[in-house]
Amino acid sequence: MSTDFAKRRSLMVLLVAAAFSTSTTAGEPPDPAAVERGRKAMEGRQFLNAEWSDAAFKGVAKFWGEPAPDPDVDPDGYARAFAKRYGFHPAPFPNDGLPMGLKRSTKADGKTRGMQVDCLVCHGGSIGGKSYVGLPNTQIDYAGFFPDLFRADGRRLPILPFVLNTSRGTTNAGMMSVALMAFRNSDLSLRRFPMAMGTNLPELDAPPWWVLKYKTTMYYDGRTPAGSVRSIMQFLLAEKTADQFRELEPAFADIHAYLLSIEPPKYPFAVDADAAARGRAVFEESCAKCHGAYGERVDYPNVVVxxxxxxTDPARIEGLSELSVNHYNSTWFxxxxxxxxxxxxxxxxxxxxxxxxxxxxxxNGSVPTLRALLDSRLRPRRYLRPPSTDFEHYDQRDVGWKFVEAPDGPPDPKDPRRVFDASRYGLGVGGHTFGDKLSEAQRSDLIEYLKTL
Incomplete structure (x- = not known):
């Protein structure tokens, strides 16, 4: 293994997990026993070695430039301050004092304790003060978290040849996956030097896991069969051998089943039933062809537009080279x-x-509300993502996050990645203008109906 690859391992581990989204054929309920095993694995198991020491977790506050609770005197207060700083959320399950997205594990020596990120750093979020497994994390700040943790551990941040993230909540899982695969031969043996893949993928927002049960293909491009368990194991490429992948496949088959059991939270506010009924007619006329029909059951057409x-911004599609796809297709995955x-x-x-x-x-998370999605004239080009996911920042009328347009110029140095800038590569705000043809009344009724789904 090359020295450069070893230095970059921790960053590659993390963001491939953001691509961790799959499903089985719609209508096939997962085995309840497998679901329970998968839930326990997701909540309680760390599949990777520890990257950072416990001392780094406790000592990173020295870089914050503001007072922080003492981690030994007030561990809960310190954990909350840590989570707020870097965009983590409280774990809705026992997690040894760490926020969702981090887990305790041991270093490669099997003895030294520390911590490592897991899938929920991207796929564990909160809304209205409650955390959910499978809700995208729209607050995470990788470009703040990584440098601070490495510095607190007495190490330099590994240099990556692509953008990690420029805005809270975005993740470049695609490039992480390609970078990891570039260090593997078709038989998954390690290469001394990476293959030149010719891929340039952008940062994106993670999808919610609860939609996956309805799909027959997965990922944003809809090109991978949803029955693939192995595809959700790519983040293990940072450490595992071909034999270890095969040994772990049953555990990930259980995780796969668990993902298919996740249900979304229900809309918690009042809904205008008459407007929603009118909105359903608008939806069936204007949206159902691509997005499906909803009632006692979901009839989802699995359409790639x-x-x-x-x-919409083409970088995710056009940035993935045929060489990368062909190399992936030549492997065990x-x-x-x-x-x-x-x-x-x-x-x-x-x-x-x-x-x-x-x-x-x-x-790519470029549109903050459903109303702006359905009326492209309202979409901001630069806006501030909310400071938290509390309901005080939630827009019940327009459905989504209240936003403030960000002025041109340098961002707030205290939280620079609150700015979402649609001029950046892959983050364009154009496309999906189908709602522009609706009247304002139709648009409002449609939004009311979407609250009920």
Whole structure:
């Protein structure tokens, strides 16, 4: 293993987990026993070695430039301050005093205790003061968290040849996955030097896990069969051998089943029933062809909308090279479920269950509310993501996050990544203009209906 690769391992481990989204064929309920095993694995098991020491976790506050609770005298207060600083959320399960997204484990020596990130750093969020497994984390600040933790551990931040994230909540899982795979041969043996993949993927927002049960293909491009358990194991490429991957596959089959059991939270505020009924008619006329029908059951069509139709930012589709796809398809990961190299080039229109809770919208999180999604004239080009996910920042009328347009110029040095800038690579705010043709009354009724999904 090259020295550079070893130095970059921890960052590569983290963000591939953001691509950790899958499903089985719609309508096939997972085995309850497998679901329970998967839940326990997700909540209680760390599959990777510790990256940072316990001392680093306790000592990182010295870089904050403001007072912090003493981690030994007030461990709960310190954990809350840590979570707020870096965008983590309280764990809704026992987690040894750490926020959701971090877990205790041991170093490679099997003895020294420390901590490491897990899948929930991207896929564990909160809304209205309550944490949920499977809700995207729209607050996480990787570009703040990583440098501070490495410095607190007495080490330099590994240098990555691509953007980690520029805005709270975005993640570059795609490039992490490609970077890890570049260090592997087709038989998963390690390479001394990485392959030149020719891929340039942008930072994106993670999708909610609760939509996955309805899908037959996964990821934003809809090219990978949803039955693939192995594809959700890519973040282990930082450490595991081919034999270890095979040994761990049953555990990830259980995790796969657990993902399919997750349900979204229900909209917690009042809904105008008459407006929602009118909005349902608008939805069925204007939206159902791509997003499906909703009632006693969900009838989801699994449509990939071509780029020249959807016209949203193309970087996620165009930035993935054929070489990267072909190399992935040559490995154990794609042995049973290869990526479709002939599929339509576009974005998969997602199921809309729980859409009220999963703002901001579009695959890159560029649109803060449903109203702005349905009226492209309202979309800000630079805006501040909310300082927390408390309901005081939630917009019940427009559904999504209240936002303040950010002026041009340098961001607030105390929290620079609160600014979402649509001029950055992959973060364009254009496309999906189908709602522009609606009247304001139709748009409001449709939003009321979407609250009920």
């Amino acid at each position: 071509p780029l020249d139709v959807i016209k 794609a042995e049973r479920h290869p990526v479709d190299v002939d599929a339509e080039r576009g974005y998969q229109a997602p199921p809309l269950v729980g859409i009220w809770a999963s703002a901001p919208y579009l695959h």
